[in-house]
Amino acid sequence: MNKEDRRDIKKKMESYVDHLDQGPLSRMLRNFPSEKTKALMVLSLSDFEQGTYVVKVRSALLGEDIYFVSNERLLEKVPEGFAVYTAKELRALRCSTKAQLKRIYWTKREFDGEVVE
DSSP: HHHHHHHHHHHHHHGGGTTSSSSTTTHHHOSSSHHHHHHHSSSHHHHHHHHOOOOHHEETTEEEEEESSSGGGGGGGGGOOOOOEHHHHHHHTTTTTTTHHHHHHHHHHHTTTOOOO
C-alpha cells in the first residue's frame, strides 16, 4: 500500500468513524483485529480497484487464506500457492452463492485460472 492509498483510507476512516456503531456492518467491524482492516472495509470496490492494495484474507467459507489485489499488476506480490482475486474478479463474483464461490475457488486453484464474466 502506498502513501496515497494510506491517506485516502485515513480520510475515509475519519469521515466514517463517527458511524461505526450504526448500520449493518457495525457488529462485524468490531470483530476485525486491526484499524487497517476496518479501513479497507470502508472502501468501495471501485476505490479498491484504483489503489495498490494486496490484502490477505482468512476465508471462513473456504477455511483457507486467499488474497485480494487491486489489479493484475499486483499479482506478483502474492506468495505462490494462494488463490488470488483481482477487483475485476470480485466484481464478477458479487452475486454468487456460497456453493458457487466454493466451486469457483477450487476450480481456480486446480487450473490456476481467473474468473471471467
